[in-house]
Amino acid sequence: MHAQGADPVIAAFYRAALEPGQWCAAMQAFAQLAGGEVACCFLKAETGTAPSRAYLSGIEEQAWEDGYRRYYHALDPGYAVLTCGTPGRMHLMQEYFSERTVAHSEYFQDFYLRVGVRYSCSGIVRDDDGLTILSAHRAAGQGRYDARTRAQLQRVLDHLPNVLRLRDTAQQAQVRGTLAWKALDALPRAILLVDASLRLVYMNPAAQCLLTVTPQVPPLIALRGGNFGLVVGSVQQQLAQRVRLACANLACARPAPLYLADADGRPALEIGILPVALPLEQGWHGEVPRLAMLSLRPLFRAARRQGAAVAARPWRLTGAEWALALALADGVESASYALRQGVCISTVRSQIQAILRKTGTRRSNEIASLFSALEWGTGALP
Structure with missing residues (x-):
């Protein structure tokens, strides 16, 4: 598994959304997070059709084109698992297909095992009218997946709809200087950009809504003099340190999200910190300044009481x-x-x-x- 957890992988996917040449690096990072070497992200118009677009790592493109896309996609038993369940969940396929099933499956015997993989963890999200599948694969010698690895891969899948929306907005934009802002404005996740001193540079509409509408969040946040801060001093210190590292493009020893608790001591807000480099204005020239992206997520179970309406x-x-x-x-x-x-x-x-x-x-x-x-x-x- 990736030594720094899911956060650097999530950052790599957001970068790939803005810079298509980085998809290979993002997929390699995802495969490494999974403890394997093979990862795939591909789009299908509907269940029975061949993939129309794919990002791959660790598998020969010719094997994918001549094998999977041409024929074996129609035999892949994983689709039944993914499409019958709720979208947005990573599934360990080892829980669905026994050794006996694998031994008697044309898909597993003639394609999957032949390209050197045995265990997979896969999830599906809606991409406009199509289905986007994200999967990581391990060889037999790399062992089965455990719950902790699945949870890390789940964190990446949770961001994939936003990554795809960011990618599509980027592809439609004509002016590089405005593209990032338009894309971030379209995200439903609350996003703030700050510099190394926690000066607030940008806040998307979802963040504005979160800070004004969601009742449990404003008491936890301190916006003073254009700077972003937290009311809990110990967490504020961690945030400041993490932001400085992100702006310096340095690895964080503890990259997991930060959490703030409500008045009853229950987790109420998750804050993810990711490095990002975006032009500050249209026509920006020279080196793009490094910023930190703060991804805010109010925690569902902390917001209500049992007597919710x-x-x-x-x-x-x-x-x-x-x-x-x-x-x-x-x-x-x-x-x-x-x-x-x-x-x-x-x-x-x-x-x-x-x-x-x-x-x-x-x-x-x-x-x-x-x-x-x-x-x-x-x-x-x-």
């Missing part, structure tokens, strides 16, 4: 289902939850089945992932 609950969940989903997102086991609530385990299991049915998920751990990842207050709720 019916209109605020996604998927028409009942109050009991809502409370259970939030508990699962916080890592509470169903048996412990039943004991805590004073109900039968069969009642909790029935509620889990109802949540699965309403959300389109298939397992309780998918419920936990879904509710942990959802954004609150930025229009991301279904």
Whole structure:
């Protein structure tokens, strides 16, 4: 796995969105994060069609063109897993296909194993009217995936819709100096750009909305004299240090996001820090200044109480289902939850089945992932 975690890989994808020549580097970084050598990102107009566009790393393009794109894409059993589940989730294919299945599959025997790979972790997102698949692959000798690696790859997939939107906006722009700003304005994720001294250089509309509409966020942020800051001193110190490193294009020893807690001590805001180099104005000449990109994400489970209004609950969940989903997102086991609530385990299991049915998920751990990842207050709720 990449020694610095997912953040440098996410930064590489955003850079590739603005600089197409960097897609190879982004895919190599993604493969390294996965602990393998092969990674693919490709677009399909619909499930039964051949991929129309692809970014590859670690696999010969000729093998891809003559093998996968020409024929084996139609036999790939992974599509059934990806298209039947909720988009935006990374799946460990080792959980779906046994050794017996692999041994009797034309796809695995005649293509997948022949190009030197055995285990994959794949996810799918909607890309306009098509499907974009992001996958990482390991050879048999590199071993199966574990949950921690899947979680790191999931973080990259979470950013992929924004990366693709940024790429498309960049391709449509005519003037290089305005392209980055137009692209960032289009992102639904709250983005701020600051210099090494935390001076606020740019804030996209999603960030403006977040800082004015989402009630739990403004008390955690301090905007004074054009500088971005946090009310918690210890986290502010970490932020300042991380921003200086990002602006200097230096590696961070702890690249994971920073977290701020609400008044009750629960995580309420995630702050990702990524290095970025963008022209400050149209027609910029000379060296592009280094900035730090702050990606703000309010944490779904910290924003509400169990008594949230019916209109605020996604998927028409009942109050009991809502409370259970939030508990699962916080890592509470169903048996412990039943004991805590004073109900039968069969009642909790029935509620889990109802949540699965309403959300389109298939397992309780998918419920936990879904509710942990959802954004609150930025229009991301279904």
